[in-house]
Amino acid sequence: MGEVDPAFIQDVEHRPKLAVSQAEGIPLIDLTALAGYSTSDGAVAASAAAAIEGLVAEIGEACKKWGFFTVVNHGVAAEKRERIEREAREFFGQDLEEKKKVRKDERKVMGYYEMEHTKNVRDWREVFDITVQEPTLVPASLKDGEEAVIEWTNQWPEYPPGLREACEEYTQEMEKLAYKLMGLIAQSLGLPANRFGEFFKDQTSYLRLVRYPPCPAPHLALGLGRHNDSGALAILAQDDVGGLEVKRKSDGEWVLVKPIPDAFIINVGCVMQVWSNDMYESVEHRVMVNTEKERFSIPFFFNPSHYTMVQPLKELTDEHNPPKYRPYSWGRFYVIRKGGNFKKLDVENIQIHHFRI
Numbered sequence: 001m002g003e004v005d006p007a008f009i010q011d012v013e014h015r016p017k018l019a020v021s022q023a024e025g026i027p028l029i030d031l032t033a034l035a036g037y038s039t040s041d042g043a044v045a046a047s048a049a050a051a052i053e054g055l056v057a058e059i060g061e062a063c064k065k066w067g068f069f070t071v072v073n074h075g076v077a078a079e080k081r082e083r084i085e086r087e088a089r090e091f092f093g094q095d096l097e098e099k100k101k102v103r104k105d106e107r108k109v110m111g112y113y114e115m116e117h118t119k120n121v122r123d124w125r126e127v128f129d130i131t132v133q134e135p136t137l138v139p140a141s142l143k144d145g146e147e148a149v150i151e152w153t154n155q156w157p158e159y160p161p162g163l164r165e166a167c168e169e170y171t172q173e174m175e176k177l178a179y180k181l182m183g184l185i186a187q188s189l190g191l192p193a194n195r196f197g198e199f200f201k202d203q204t205s206y207l208r209l210v211r212y213p214p215c216p217a218p219h220l221a222l223g224l225g226r227h228n229d230s231g232a233l234a235i236l237a238q239d240d241v242g243g244l245e246v247k248r249k250s251d252g253e254w255v256l257v258k259p260i261p262d263a264f265i266i267n268v269g270c271v272m273q274v275w276s277n278d279m280y281e282s283v284e285h286r287v288m289v290n291t292e293k294e295r296f297s298i299p300f301f302f303n304p305s306h307y308t309m310v311q312p313l314k315e316l317t318d319e320h321n322p323p324k325y326r327p328y329s330w331g332r333f334y335v336i337r338k339g340g341n342f343k344k345l346d347v348e349n350i351q352i353h354h355f356r357i
């Protein structure tokens with residue numbers, strides 16, 4: 001059994017229990033009703049509208065109670081998911097030297113990386129990041145009032161040659177699903193289905209391919225340390241190995257998210273927490289590793305346009321429920337977050353609670 005670099009070792013209170021219960025897991029939601037929804041045919045629309053109403057209620061309940069849920073019958077073609085999963089395995093299967101040819105750094109923020117830290121402890125994983133809009137515009141400066149932007153672009157490896165196409169095809173599917181889910185979430189908050197649409201015109205969403213290698217010390221290290229996702233929504237494809245844990249809101253216990261074939265795991269991010277004025281919370285999660293099996297996952301992070309000022313929505317606040325956050329620039333928040341995970345920091349990386357009133 002190999003020695004583990006101390007950079008990976010979690011403080012005692014953050015080490016995982018290797019035997020965790022899967023009981024009372026996150027809600028499972030069937031999206032079949034979305035496919036049949038048609039407003040052009042009155043008869044279909046009437047029954048479909050009732051089904052959608054049920055779905056909206058289920059999603060609202062899941063967002064409030066868990067911040068996480070699993071969806072099935074989501075309409076994403078299985079071949080597209082299988083294809084990107086295959087390409088990801090091919091990419092990570094190469095030598096480190098090859099992968100480092102597309103390594104990210106402080107200027108090229110998309111690409112391969114194997115030294116990420118979460119809360120200043122190194123994660124037992126390697127990633128490949130792809131921005132969805134080519135190019136993605138983000139602020140050039142972190143100072144208020146400065147409007148200049150820079151462009152983030154992707155780095156594509158020579159091998160596997162089909163990786164780029166697989167990613168582009170898959171992100172289109174993720175976007176479609178994200179818009180549908182945002183529509184349902186908006187309705188669950190009593191808002192029009194398209195309420196969030198305006199925020200994503202120049203979205204800064206990204207896709208991440210992840211490999212968690214087997215680890216000789218899964219009781220000491222984590223594949224990914226506890227964290228919240230910073231954007232609006234995340235859609236995760238995990239393989240059949242398992243390891244994702246969610247901090248259950250009701251009692252603070254870490255609960256393992258059981259892998260379900262073809263399902264996606266959805267969670268609301270910090271932007272949705274602020275928009276909803278804490279009605280829906282972005283819940284902490286982390287990833288355990290194991291001694292035997294490598295694990296692959298593919299999260300898609302649905303993020304607003306860089307110029308979005310994130311703040312509680314007017315419709316959801318009033319004098320009895322005043323805004324709990326000051327407005328903040330999504331673009332600057334995102335640039336700081338993306339830069340902060342490269343290395344150990346002296347201070348806590350930027351978090352929404354820094355904007356809490």
Ligand SMILES: O=C(O)CCC(=O)C(=O)O
Pocket residue numbers: 208210224229236238243244285287297298299
């Ligand atoms: O790999 C997973 O299961 C979760 C990944 C995740 O939470 C993240 O990358 O933010």
Ligand SMILES: [Fe+2]
Pocket residue numbers: 227228229234285
């Ligand atoms: Fe996450």
